[in-house]
Amino acid sequence: xxxxxxxxxxxxxxxxxxxxxxxxxxxxxxxxxxxxxxxxxxxxxxxxxxxxxxxxxxxxxxxxxxxxxxxxxxxxxxxxxxxxxxxxxxxxxxxxxxxxxxxxxxxxxxxxxxxxxxxxxxxxxxxxxxxxxxxxxxxxxxxxxxxxxxxxxxxxxxxxxxxxxxxxxxxxxxxxxxxxxxxxxxxxxxxxxxxxxx
Numbered sequence: 504x505x506x507x508x509x510x511x512x513x514x515x516x517x518x519x520x521x522x523x524x525x526x527x528x529x530x531x532x533x534x535x536x537x538x539x540x541x542x543x544x545x546x547x548x549x550x551x552x553x554x555x556x557x558x559x560x561x562x563x564x565x566x567x568x569x570x571x572x573x574x575x576x577x578x579x580x581x582x583x584x585x586x587x588x589x590x591x592x593x594x595x596x597x598x599x600x601x602x603x604x605x606x607x608x609x610x611x612x613x614x615x616x617x618x619x620x621x622x623x624x625x626x627x628x629x630x631x632x633x634x635x636x637x638x639x640x641x642x643x644x645x646x647x648x649x650x651x652x653x654x655x656x657x658x659x660x661x662x663x664x665x666x667x668x669x670x671x672x673x674x675x676x677x678x679x680x681x682x683x684x685x686x687x688x689x690x691x692x693x694x695x696x697x698x699x700x701x
Contacts, residue, residue, distance in 0.1 A: 511694050526590045531679035537688045539677045540695075542591060549655055551677045552692070554699045556641040557647040557670040562660040564640045571663060581642030582624035585633040590673055593645045595621040634660075646649040649674065649699075 512520055529539035540554070563571075563580065582595050587624050592611055599621070627633040634651065638659050639651040647670055654660040676695060682688045 507698060513600050515690055519654045526657055537679050537682040538691050541675050541677055542547055543675055544672055546675055550674040554674045554676055555649045557649050557668050558667045558672055560667040561663045562646050562651055563643045564638055564639050565661050566660045568663050583633050583642045583644045584619060584624055584626045585630050586626060586628055595645055598645055601668050652659045
């Protein structure tokens with residue numbers, strides 16, 4: 504979403520935009536924030552707008568995907584990670600546990616059980632760093648569909664396996680109660696919903 508933000512700034516030069524990325528939830532009154540995007544399951548008691556219907560799956564560069572074997576593919580390339588993954592629940596071991604039933608129903612990842620170290624692959628400072636490495640054939644990355652839609656559409660990344668799971672967490676747009684009716688917040692809300700749903 505951040506690369507598209509320039510389009511909003513061009514369309515609304517009268518609105519000052521400042522972006523802060525943090526893993527804690529915004530404190531609207533204290534931090535003087537008008538709009539926040541939160542990753543959450545549900546947000547009871549707020550006027551949140553759900554922006555995504557994300558699924559989780561593994562991606563790689565086209566070259567890495569072509570080289571993957573039909574079985575035990577998770578052992579064929581490094582599993583990439585990033586330091587903030589614990590906050591976004593993009594965890595290889597959890598994902599594997601949800602798709603694998605031990606009965607050979609998922610041949611692409613079949614047999615990955617027992618002494619398999621899901622933390623053995625390289626770790627990157629940010630999700631963006633991990634995806635950049637993934638584009639350069641570094642290995643497999645576990646992602647949310649909304650975060651790699653542009654890469655998939657452009658062919659820079661491909662979905663490695665058929666196995667996908669609905670994400671437990673989704674991105675929500677939340678506006679400050681005090682600024683909900685301000686022209687800038689209204690314009691941004693309209694723009695981001697159009698970007699995510701249009």
